[in-house]
Amino acid sequence: MKAERAFRPRIKLSAGCEIREISASETFPKGARGLRIAVLGGQLRWGSKSGPVVGDLSIPRGLEHLRSATHSLEHQFTMCCDVPHDVLSRMEAERGGAPPVFWMDLAGSWIIDGGIEPIHQAPWQFTVPTDMWLAFLAASGYEEFDVVELRWVLKEGGSLKAAIDHLNAARRLVSSDPPRAVGICRLVIEASEQALKDRGYGKIPEHLTACTDKRRGKEYSSIVSSLKQLASLDHHHFGQDSAFTRPEALALVRLCEALLLMLGELTRTPTAKRDEGEA
Incomplete structure (x- = not known):
């Protein structure tokens, strides 16, 4: 095809x-x-x-x-x-x-x-x-996508499945209801933080700081905070509605994808990485 x-x-x-x-x-x-x-x-x-x-x-x-x-x-x-x-x-x-x-x-x-x-x-x-379908979309001029691999398994068996379920819901609404898709991005972050909390980790910024260093952790904290703030604009109004466009919604949903991918990579144990390489 x-x-x-x-x-x-x-x-x-x-x-x-x-x-x-x-x-x-x-x-x-x-x-x-x-x-x-x-x-x-x-x-x-x-x-x-x-x-x-x-x-x-x-x-x-x-x-x-x-x-x-x-x-x-x-x-x-x-x-x-x-x-x-x-x-x-x-x-x-x-x-x-x-x-x-x-x-x-x-x-x-x-x-x-x-x-x-x-x-x-x-x-x-x-x-x-x-990958064949995404190539068709790109060649047909619909738009280009990247194949993003999302890891469900966190350290010691924790799961990002709830966050991924919200992410898929946001994906489905990017074209038909961009503002709602953006609003669901906040649920993606909250579900990710809950998954970390269930496994004994801190919130996303603190956890990323522990996995990297203070300077990078500070910048990641700013990104996560801004993403949550943007995703909350329509919910809290702040005096006016925010009519997010489709390109904006797509960018924020893809930012959530990248965040989940990074969390999944950084929270795997060395043993899990070694076992995966031997599989």
């Missing part, structure tokens, strides 16, 4: 098809030769077999090669699906950082011995790896 060059985002799917001729037998006395796919198309669905339709599938090239052969031969062809920007934004909001899952529902017809017969094909599922 990759992005096809077009004026709007277009999903390009490469596929292979092998059509074998059927030799004459008791079941098929005449056999079946010269099979050819005449028409093939369908729909791409999101999330499940009965999920919402992303768009129609078309085959701009390669269909003319889908003919039967007496030997094993796989023919390559291309399927495309145009995705409007608003649909792509909706998909990103619902994806929540997980690899996207699609269902392909195809229909068409064969040409067999001069006649036309329908093609019966059950829908099938495929999952797009996250």
